Amino acid sequence: MSSPKHKVLPGDIIAGLDIGTTKIVAIVAKVNEHNKIEVLGIGRVPSSGVDKNDGVVNVVLTEEAIRQAVKIAEEQAGVNIRTVFVGIAGQHIKSSKHTGIIIRDQVEEPINTADIQRLVDDMFKLQVDPGEQIINVLPQDFIVDTSRSIVDPRGMIGTRLTGNFHIITARLNAVKVIYRCVLNAGLQIAGSTLEPLASSASVLTAEEIEAGVVLVDIGGGTTDIAIFKDNVIHHTGVIGYGGNIVTMDIKQDCSVMQNIAEKLKVEYGCAMPNEMDQNQVITIKGMRWNPAQEISLYQLSKIIHARMEDIVNSVKSHITNAGFDQRKLIAGIVLTGGGSQLKHLTKLFDVHTGIATRIGLPVAYVANTDKEVFSNASHSTVIGLVKWGYENGSLIPLNNSMKVADVAKEASEAQVEVQAEAIQVDTQNGELNVQPQEPTVSQESIVAGDDTAKIVKEKNRFSLAGLLKMTKDLFEGDEDPSIDN
Numbered sequence: 001m002s003s004p005k006h007k008v009l010p011g012d013i014i015a016g017l018d019i020g021t022t023k024i025v026a027i028v029a030k031v032n033e034h035n036k037i038e039v040l041g042i043g044r045v046p047s048s049g050v051d052k053n054d055g056v057v058n059v060v061l062t063e064e065a066i067r068q069a070v071k072i073a074e075e076q077a078g079v080n081i082r083t084v085f086v087g088i089a090g091q092h093i094k095s096s097k098h099t100g101i102i103i104r105d106q107v108e109e110p111i112n113t114a115d116i117q118r119l120v121d122d123m124f125k126l127q128v129d130p131g132e133q134i135i136n137v138l139p140q141d142f143i144v145d146t147s148r149s150i151v152d153p154r155g156m157i158g159t160r161l162t163g164n165f166h167i168i169t170a171r172l173n174a175v176k177v178i179y180r181c182v183l184n185a186g187l188q189i190a191g192s193t194l195e196p197l198a199s200s201a202s203v204l205t206a207e208e209i210e211a212g213v214v215l216v217d218i219g220g221g222t223t224d225i226a227i228f229k230d231n232v233i234h235h236t237g238v239i240g241y242g243g244n245i246v247t248m249d250i251k252q253d254c255s256v257m258q259n260i261a262e263k264l265k266v267e268y269g270c271a272m273p274n275e276m277d278q279n280q281v282i283t284i285k286g287m288r289w290n291p292a293q294e295i296s297l298y299q300l301s302k303i304i305h306a307r308m309e310d311i312v313n314s315v316k317s318h319i320t321n322a323g324f325d326q327r328k329l330i331a332g333i334v335l336t337g338g339g340s341q342l343k344h345l346t347k348l349f350d351v352h353t354g355i356a357t358r359i360g361l362p363v364a365y366v367a368n369t370d371k372e373v374f375s376n377a378s379h380s381t382v383i384g385l386v387k388w389g390y391e392n393g394s395l396i397p398l399n400n401s402m403k404v405a406d407v408a409k410e411a412s413e414a415q416v417e418v419q420a421e422a423i424q425v426d427t428q429n430g431e432l433n434v435q436p437q438e439p440t441v442s443q444e445s446i447v448a449g450d451d452t453a454k455i456v457k458e459k460n461r462f463s464l465a466g467l468l469k470m471t472k473d474l475f476e477g478d479e480d481p482s483i484d485n
Contacts, residue, residue, distance in 0.1 A: 005393030013040075013400035015073070016385030017066065017084040017187075018195065019178060021052045022220025022244060022338075024062070026069040026084070027382040028077040028400070031390045036367035037383060040079060043072030052221030052240065055090050055174035059181055066185040082399035083188045085389035086178065087381055088135065089195035091222055092171035095236040097140075098123060100163045107159045111144065116153070119163040128169050135175065136168040136194060140232045151231065166233055168194060190394040196224040196236060198384030199336055201391075203360030203377075204228070208331035212324070215360070216315055216349075217380070218339030220244045223311055225318050229329075235322035239314045243339030246307045253303050254295055260284060264300060265342070271308045272344040273301040308345065312352045319353070332356035338378035 008014060010031050018025040026043040045068045049061030056062045070081050100119040104111070116139075123137040142150045144158035153161065182189055199217045200209075212229040223239040243265070251261035264284075270276055278298040286292050315333070319325070332355050335345060340359055349357035361375060362383040 005395065006397050007393050008390045008398065010035075012390075012398055013077075013079055013402070014386045014389050014398065015070075015081045015084040015190075015400055016087070016198075016382040016389065017069075017182065018087045018381045018385065019050060019056075019062065019066070019181070020047055020089070020219055020381075021050045021222070021242075023047050023378070024050075024065045024069045025379070025382045026066070026073040026081070027379070027386060028073045028079050028081060029383070029386045031386075032367055034367070037362075037365050037386055037390075038367045039383070041073040041076030042379065042382070043069035043074075043076070045069045045072070050221075052091050052242075055092065055171070056177040056181055059177065059184070062181045063185045066181060066187070070185070070187070078402060080401050081187065082401075083190040083394065083396060084182065085190050085385045085394075086182055086192040087195035087198050087385055088170060088175060088178065088192055089219075089222070089224060089238075090170070090174060091238050091240050092174050093194065093236070093238055094132070094169045096167050096169075098126060098165050098167050100165065102161050104159055104161060108157070110155045110157060111153045111161060113154065115161055116142075116163070119161065120165075123163075123165050123167060126167065131172055132169045133172040133175065134167055135170045136166075136197075138166040138168070138233050140164040140166055140234070166236070168236060188396060188399065190396055190398060191389055191392065193385070193388050193392075194236070195381050195384075196226040197233075198382075198388050199224070199360075199380045200226055200228070200384070201387045202362035202365055202380045202384035203334060203336050205364065206231075208334070211330035212328050213331035214315070214319060214324075214329060214333045214355070216333060216335050216337075216340070218242050218311065218335065218337040220338065223315070223337075223339070225315060227319065227322050227324060227329075229324070234324070235318065237318045239311060239318075241311070242337070246304055246339070249303050249307050250300065254293075254300070256284060256293070256295075264295070265304065268297055268300060269304050270297070270301040270343040271305055271348040273298055273305050275344050275347075276301045304342065305348070308342065308348055309352065312349055315349075316353050319355075326353075326355050329355055332358065334358055334360040336360040336377045336380040340377045 010033055013028060013030055016027045024045055024047045027039060028041040029037050029039045032038055045065050047062070047065055049056060049058030049065065051057045074081050100122045102115065102118050104115060120137050120139070124134050126134065128134060141164055142153040143162035144150060144153050144156045145160050179189060196215060196217055200215045204213060204215060209228040210231050215226040217224040219242045221242055221244055223242045225235070225237040225239065226233060227235040247258065247261045247265055250256070250264055251258050254261065254264070256264070268282060276298045280297045281294045282297060284293045284295055333349055333353065335349065335357060336359070346357040346359060349355070359377060360380065361377055362380055365387055366383060
């Protein structure tokens with residue numbers, strides 16, 4: 001069974017951490033009495049230690065970037081951050097569909113949560129490729145004897161219970177290293193979830209998830225895809241490139257430095273060349289030994305269009321391969337992430353997919369009036385992590401507090417040595433685990449990978465309630481919120 005959760009209450013200080021290939025973002029927030037997220041601080045620093053294929057490739061740089069992002073968020077909010085909800089992403093993430101069946105002994109008794117949990121537990125026992133680990137099991141629907149397409153079978157009478165599941169796997173070492181970086185930065189892990197699910201929590205509505213919608217989260221190194229229909233997640237996928245490759249194309253084709261290429265993309269970039277004036281140019285100041293350079297905005301748009309067209313076609317292939325089309329996706333496509341902010345990108349998706357497209361911003365869930373907080377699509381994931389943490393609860397008591405004195409920070413640094421959490425591999429079943437632990441394992445034993453240390457476990461096993469909450473909570477019977485992951 002999954003570890004018990006500590007309920008997160010309105011007013012509790014919640015922190016989220018998005019460890020991306022181009023940026024690391026830390027957010028401090030709380031949920032008010034109206035269930036709106038009040039953002040108290042956001043720290044954002046460049047990420048140079050994370051690779052889109054292999055995850056964290058430089059632990060030292062990643063740990064330092066985490067510390068810097070957290071420090072910025074702390075100073076803005078006047079808060080000490082000790083526990084964070086962490087997003088998991090990368091090209092190593094895979095998904096598949098599986099079906100599980102149990103035969104019930106007590107056929108006269110109604111189906112209950114324990115029956116469903118047996119199915120979920122069986123899914124975690126599936127054989128996966130060496131070096132990979134099942135991180136999420138997302139129930140889709142159930143069959144009770146001959147009754148099909150049942151979202152919540154509890155209370156029904158039947159002998160044979162079948163469940164259809166969406167299974168998400170990740171490279172075990174990649175996730176372990178992420179957790180180690182967080183712990184080594186002096187933080188504790190309150191919980192973790194897949195980043196596309198966090199993003200969907202902040203930008204999609206319950207109506208869209210029911211009607212059928214595709215979330216496309218365009219990051220720096222990768223583009224994440226999630227397809228929802230009838231309150232169920234049907235497909236997740238990762239495209240191996242995002243906004244960074246557009247910058248590199250501009251750098252190469254325009255013969256400019258990378259920082260200039262990024263500025264051109266952000267300030268003047270357009271995904272539809274026919275929307276640009278072919279005679280409009282901008283002048284780029286040359287280096288000391290080079291004259292100024294003129295760049296046609298029409299040609300710049302053609303460079304961007306070519307690469308974004310590749311991303312659009314890849315998204316279209318994911319949609320088709322998942323068995324969806326325009327008729328099944330009534331709510332269309334929702335773009336989010338930093339790479340979604342190119343001018344006329346929604347129009348490019350409209351033209352090539354034939355599916356209505358909009359930009360997804362966390363407006364509906366954020367209380368702040370500061371436009372920068374909720375109008376930046378690159379903040380969708382961290383705001384989604386806050387929402388996910390609030391609605392799912394924490395593996396450990398939240399230890400974030402308003403600053404009173406700097407003594408608290410010294411106490412936290414000492415606490416890392418008497419580790420409240422550890423990360424290790426269960427040598428018997430190869431499972432990645434995260435859970436609260438008595439302070440018996442030193443930080444040194446974790447870094448060294450001491451297999452005698454106690455295993456830590458986080459397994460949000462019943463993910464219908466724990467990750468998406470698009471149906472009633474199977475454990476507590478909570479009412480269905482708008483969305484959670």
